[in-house]
Amino acid sequence: MDHQPFRPPWLTRRGFLGATAGAAAGAYGLALGLSEAAIPNEYDGSKFKLKAPEPNAKSGGLLKYGVLSAPAHFDVHQSGTCSNMCTQGAMYDNLVRRNPLDSGKTIIPDLAHSWEIAKDGKTYTFFLRKGVKFHDGAELTSADVKATFDRIVSPPKGISIPRTPLFATVSEINTRDKYTIEFKLSEPRPVNFIMGAFASGWNIIVRKRTLEDTNYNLRDVNNYPGTGPWRHVKRVDKEVWVMEKNPDYWNEGLPYLDQLEVYHLPPFTPQLGSALLSGRVDYGRALDPVTAKTVQKTEGMTSTAFYQSVIQAVWVNNQKRPFDDPRVRRAMHLVLDKPVLVDVVRDVAPMLVGGFIYPFSEFATPSDELSKRPGYQTDPMAAIKEARQLMAAAGYPDGLKDVDFVIRDAASFKLWSVAIQAMLKETLKIESNLRMVQVSVWFDEAQAGNYDLTLSAIVSTLMDPSDYFNAWYTKDGPQNYSRWNNPAFDGLVQQIDRELDDTKRKALIRKAEAIMEQDPPLLPVSWERLYDGWFDYVKGHNPHEYFGVYDVNRFDTMWLDK
Numbered sequence: 001m002d003h004q005p006f007r008p009p010w011l012t013r014r015g016f017l018g019a020t021a022g023a024a025a026g027a028y029g030l031a032l033g034l035s036e037a038a039i040p041n042e043y044d045g046s047k048f049k050l051k052a053p054e055p056n057a058k059s060g061g062l063l064k065y066g067v068l069s070a071p072a073h074f075d076v077h078q079s080g081t082c083s084n085m086c087t088q089g090a091m092y093d094n095l096v097r098r099n100p101l102d103s104g105k106t107i108i109p110d111l112a113h114s115w116e117i118a119k120d121g122k123t124y125t126f127f128l129r130k131g132v133k134f135h136d137g138a139e140l141t142s143a144d145v146k147a148t149f150d151r152i153v154s155p156p157k158g159i160s161i162p163r164t165p166l167f168a169t170v171s172e173i174n175t176r177d178k179y180t181i182e183f184k185l186s187e188p189r190p191v192n193f194i195m196g197a198f199a200s201g202w203n204i205i206v207r208k209r210t211l212e213d214t215n216y217n218l219r220d221v222n223n224y225p226g227t228g229p230w231r232h233v234k235r236v237d238k239e240v241w242v243m244e245k246n247p248d249y250w251n252e253g254l255p256y257l258d259q260l261e262v263y264h265l266p267p268f269t270p271q272l273g274s275a276l277l278s279g280r281v282d283y284g285r286a287l288d289p290v291t292a293k294t295v296q297k298t299e300g301m302t303s304t305a306f307y308q309s310v311i312q313a314v315w316v317n318n319q320k321r322p323f324d325d326p327r328v329r330r331a332m333h334l335v336l337d338k339p340v341l342v343d344v345v346r347d348v349a350p351m352l353v354g355g356f357i358y359p360f361s362e363f364a365t366p367s368d369e370l371s372k373r374p375g376y377q378t379d380p381m382a383a384i385k386e387a388r389q390l391m392a393a394a395g396y397p398d399g400l401k402d403v404d405f406v407i408r409d410a411a412s413f414k415l416w417s418v419a420i421q422a423m424l425k426e427t428l429k430i431e432s433n434l435r436m437v438q439v440s441v442w443f444d445e446a447q448a449g450n451y452d453l454t455l456s457a458i459v460s461t462l463m464d465p466s467d468y469f470n471a472w473y474t475k476d477g478p479q480n481y482s483r484w485n486n487p488a489f490d491g492l493v494q495q496i497d498r499e500l501d502d503t504k505r506k507a508l509i510r511k512a513e514a515i516m517e518q519d520p521p522l523l524p525v526s527w528e529r530l531y532d533g534w535f536d537y538v539k540g541h542n543p544h545e546y547f548g549v550y551d552v553n554r555f556d557t558m559w560l561d562k
Contacts, residue, residue: 039191041117045109050251052540052557053101059256061560063538066265066272066281070238072440073219076204077152080162080459080479082549083439085201086285087241087262089553091135092204092226095126095145095181096195100552103306103545107199111140111227112181121188124198128179132250134207135225135232142175147208149173149183156216160447162478163461165470166197168497190500193464200461201551204228229255229556238264249556256540256559268349268411276533282560283534285549288348288411292531303533305350307360309548311472312351312412312457314420314523317449318483326519327394331387333520334375335427336420342526344419349412351526356473356516359527361463363509373517384427391428399429406435408442408456416525417455446481454481457528463547465509466497473521484521537562 051057071083076092079085095112098104112126132140151159153167172184185194197203210224218224223232227250230243241262245255263281265272273291276284277298287295287303295303316323316332323329342351353376357364370376374383391397403424407417417434424430432453437445442456458479460468471477474493475485492512499505532543540557 039107039117039195041119042115043109044114046113048109048113050099050101050108050557051253052256052559053542054539054559057256057540057559058561059559060258061256061562062259062261063257063283063555063558063560064261064263064281065283065285065555066263066275067285068267068439069241069262069264070438070440072443074222074224075218076202077148077161077163078159078219079202080443081439082267082285085550086553089201089204089550090228090230090243090260090262090555091232092206092228093132093554094199094201094203094205096199097554098199098201098551100554100557101542103542104547104551105545107195111145111205117191121191122185123182124185124194125176125180125182128181129250130179132227133248134227135246136207138207138209138225140205140227141178142181143178144208145181145205146173146175147211148203148205151211151216152203159217160478162459162471163197163200163202164478165474166193166200166461166467168470187498189497193462193466196462199551201553202461229554230260233259240264251556255554255556257555260555266410268345279535282538283532285530285532286349287531287533289350289531290347292533295533300536301533302536303531304544305529305531306543306546307352307358308459308528308530308546309461309463309550310457310459310528311354311468311522312416312525312528313455314525315446315451315454315456315481316520316523317452317454318485319449320452322394322396322400323452325394327390328396329520329523330518331390331394331428332424332430333517333523334383334387334390335380335423336375336523336525337380337423338376338524338526339378341416341419344415345412345526348415350529350531351412352529354527355524356513356521357465357509358463358468363463363465363506365510365513375517387428399425399431401431403430403432404435404452405432406437406442406445406451406454408454409436409438413455420455420525449481449483455525459548459550461548461550465512466493469493469496469512473516480521482522484519486515486519486521489515489519489521 067086068082069087076084076088094110096107097110099106099108111128113129114127116125150173152161153170155161169185169187169189170183171186174182176182207225214221222235229246229249231246233242233244235241243260245258265275267286268288272284273288275281292303295301316329318324338353342353345351352359374386407413421432446454471479474490489512492508496508537560539561540559
């Protein structure tokens with residue numbers, strides 16, 4: 001089943017861009033049958049009840065799920081990969097969450113049953129459920145929520161959290177009592193942006209005691225207690241992670257299943273496709289297109305495609321010469337034939353040509369306009385000519401040798417690496433040495449800057465540029481692996497964050513995009529789509545219109561009709 005480009009309503013509506021807390025009104029929450037148009041200043045969700053959409057949901061059974069699940073470490077907050085979130089997310093809860101029954105379009109209560117937002121938009125108060133237990137038996141209190149967000153908002157030395165920029169305006173976090181937590185902002189932001197940040201699947205709540213006992217670093221702890229519907233049983237590295245139903249889960253009746261087994265199956269590979277088609281797993285995430293089509297044609301099975309909150313790119317180490325020269329980076333950007341690169345992986349992974357902005361969002365330059373730019377045209381000759389002139393002007397008419405090109409080990413990256421290596425050599429005489437590393441190594445190598453060029457993918461939380469511009473491109477962005485620094489761009493991002501007028505904001509985004517085209521922070525390769533596939537007896541889920549796979553990973557409403 002194929003779908004048209006999806007733009008979540010909380011990101012694309014004018015209410016997201018321009019609403020303030022004072023302007024927001026009306027009730028919110030699909031499961032309660034209420035309007036999703038705006039998040040209210042005051043919301044009482046104490047009677048909210050999440051359950052499977054089918055009236056005859058059965059309890060019991062084992063779900064076998066296949067997905068990339070070999071993390072470099074176990075700290076969900078510090079992570080940026082499905083290897084963590086698509087597995088560990090099942091064991092934790094959030095303050096508020098995205099609704100799994102509508103592909104995450106709406107925000108619903110979670111550990112906080114209710115909230116209040118001050119009229120000036122600068123204070124958010126959440127009221128916690130009483131009696132919620134961590135898996136080790138400790139009661140959840142506001143102190144745990146404060147400790148969790150203190151670390152996210154202001155990470156300790158040596159801790160890098162990609163979602164930190166989402167909370168840049170949070171100036172204070174206060175525990176008003178055991179079950180009440182308030183966040184004070186230095187200046188207001190659109191309500192849906194702030195609530196979307198709290199609802200991000202990445203922002204799980206962990207125990208204050210757990211953080212204290214681990215010196216606020218969970219990288220080496222594969223079983224730290226959560227409050228979620230699933231409890232850790234065992235993990236076999238690069239094979240399987242086994243979880244069992246949490247019998248004390250606060251959401252009575254959930255989860256329906258008794259056991260969850262997450263099998264490590266690399267994305268876009270025959271191993272994943274074979275495991276699903278043979279019935280060794282019930283559900284597979286990130287299928288190759290060939291398998292997805294087979295699934296769709298198979299009686300009793302379903303597949304669906306959705307856009308993913310991921311950019312595929314080459315990072316260029318700005319701390320090494322000559323890659324600190326914008327002319328060199330733009331030259332490489334120009335000669336990457338993006339339509340060809342999308343075609344190279346067409347049988348492995350579904351991809352989309354784009355630049356520095358999500359191409360399927362309302363903020364992007366229209367595809368017909370983008371396709372006229374050098375670097376995006378189907379005829380690359382004009383781009384190659386400009387690129388060679390730039391290299392000569394930078395002092396490298398004869399190219400470069402012995403470039404260390406680090407590749408994250410995945411089927412799509414392996415194909416791309418060879419194609420990109422050839423493009424750079426044939427057009428600019430840049431000769432590179434490919435160095436393949438496991439996904440468990442790549443993030444550490446990228447963070448440490450141990451490369452000249454590196455090919456991989458990173459994720460964002462929201463489709464709005466105020467999220468990923470800060471995380472990916474600004475000077476101190478936690479995912480700015482290129483170490484790119486453009487003061488004019490950083491200044492524009494601050495204006496984009498504050499501007500509430502839609503037209504003016506889009507004009508600022510265009511200016512920021514123009515800067516990146518001339519002084520690339522990275523080299524865009526493509527933007528990702530994913531195929532999920534499952535047997536029809538897997539019920540209680542709705543992945544058809546996901547934006548990303550990081551917000552709805554709890555498996556609490558899923559059940560087996562067999």
